[in-house]
Structures are given as C-alpha cells and as structure tokens.
Amino acid sequence: MGFPNAESFKLILFILLLLIYCGTICGNFVIITLVSISKNLHTPMYFFLTQLFINDILLTTDIVPNLFHILLNNGGTITFANCITQLYFFSASEASECLLLTVMSYDRYIAICNPLHYTSIMTSAHCVQLSISSWMVGFSIICIGILTTSMLYFCGPNIIDHLFCDLVPLLNISCSDTFLVQLEVSLLSILLVIIPSIIIVMSYVNIIITILRIPSRIGRQKAFSTCSSHLIVVSIFYWTLFSVYVFPTRGQSSTISKVLSLLYTVFTPLTNPIIYTLRNKEIRKAIHEKSHKCIIYFNSRENSI
Secondary structure, eight states: OOOTTOGGGHHHHHHHHHHHHHHHHHHHHHHHHHHHHOGGGOSHHHHHHHHHHHHHHHHHHHHHHHHHHHHHTTSOOOOHHHHHHHHHHHHHHHHHHHHHHHHHHHHHHHHHHSGGGHHHHSOHHHHHHHHHHHHHHHHHHHHHHHHHHHTOOOOSOOOOOSSSOOHHHHHHTOOSOOHHHHHHHHHHHIIIIIHHHHHHHHHHHHHHHHHHTOSSHHHHHHHHHHHHHHHHHHHHHHHHHIIIIISOOTTOOHHHHHHHHHIIIIIHHHHHHHHHHHTOHHHHHHHHHHHHHHHHHHHHHHHHO
16 A cells, blocks of 8 residues: 555655665665775675675565555556565565674674684685575575465465555454464564574673773774764664564554564665764775776876867
C-alpha cells in the first residue's frame, strides 16, 4: 500500500527518495572506488568499509526501485515469489550488515587495544576470511526463516500495509499458525542481532577503557577519532533496527513503522559514506588528491586540443 494518504505530497516524496537513492549509489560507489585505487587506503579498516558500502547498495536497491512504483501508482502489486525474494535479500542484507559491523568493531578493538600485534593478526587473508564469513553466514542462515515463511498459507486479504515485503506484515495476513516462524525469527535475532550487538558493546567498552589510559590528550583524541565514525554508524543502525524489530512500541501506528523502515533502508545507506567522509581525514585527503589529479588531467587534455 505504501503511503495511501500521501496524495498531496507523493510527488515530493518520490523526488526526495530519488535524490537520496542516487546520492546513496553515487556516494557509496565513489568511496568503494576511492579505496580500491588509493594505496594509502589499502588497510583492513577500509577493506571492511567497502564491504559495508557494497551491502548498503544491495539493501537500498532491493527496496527503493519498487517503492518508486508504489508511490507513483498509489500502491502496487507483487507476485508471491517476488515478495519472498525481496524479503530474502532484505533480511540477508540486514544480517550481513550486523556481522560486518561486528567485524569492524573487532578490527578497531585489535588496533587500539593490541596495536603491536595488529599487523600480524589482521592480515589480508584473515580480513578476506572474516568478510566472506559475514556474507556467507548472513545469506545462508536467513534461508531457514525464509523457507518457513514461504510455506505459510495465505487465504485472506492479500493487502500488505507496508512499503515492501517485510516479515511482520506478511505474518499479519497469513492464515497459518505462525508460532514456528516467530520462534525461528527469535532465534535468528539472538544469533544475528543480539549477540553481535553484545560483542560490539564489549569491544567498545574495552576500547574506551584503553583510550582513557592513554596519558596524552592528543593521543586520546587520535585513538578515538579512528573509531568514532564506526561508533556513530553502529548507533544509528542498531537504534533503528531495535526500534522496529526488537522493542517495537505497542500500538505503534503503521505510518510510524513505515517511517522507521525508511530510516534504515533508505537514509542509513546514504548517511554512512557521509559520516565516514566528513570524519575521516584520510578519505578527505584521498578525495582531494584524486580530484586534483582529474583536474590536471582534463586541463592538460584541453591544452593539447
């Protein structure tokens, strides 16, 4: 159904989402390309950052293009197979992001709490293994809940009062007993959301304790600056995730639920590269250097012509 009562501003909302989507794709792609071509950014932290941005592109692309159709047509139809497919890629992307953020916090923990052994622990092979594991676990373990959901029986109204095929709206219109699905989702939430969030909190508790023990103020600021961007991204992601799925407000209106869903499917993938760009001197320096080289190249081309 999308936003059925948004007739007066659906065009504005469409243009806004289109600009955000284009900005998300361009912003994430620029950072991925920048990390790939800049030798000074070939470090574990930036490698994991590119994995996060690839995941963000996948997440928002799974949701937003179909959302455009829904907004312009005051709702839309989707086949059951496509609905389950959208749910799978959405859930797998969210699960992979939880795991990637956990791996990134582990990387920052080693860098700050055990700096002398950082290069020997976070080798290129180890980073690739952690990244592949995050993707494989996220995309494979989600299959359990998706398969069970796909076997539910839908005999009543086939209207989903949401922006995309999310699990809760599907369970609300199912005629089957959803206890098994809810049990599986609870177990998956513990494995993919609760446990990773606990690991992240424990990592940052140790990071903060280590930073506070640094004698010089400049040293403390430098140490904290290396993980502040990641901490902001983690806070935004988990706040929206917990608000919608873990601790939803009883009686929460569908409009509020939709707005919160927009936050982590549309706005968060846009803010991630902005946060890392604004708060990271190395990325800003790399952008400046590559931009300067491009200007020199085009100027030389014009002069030769």
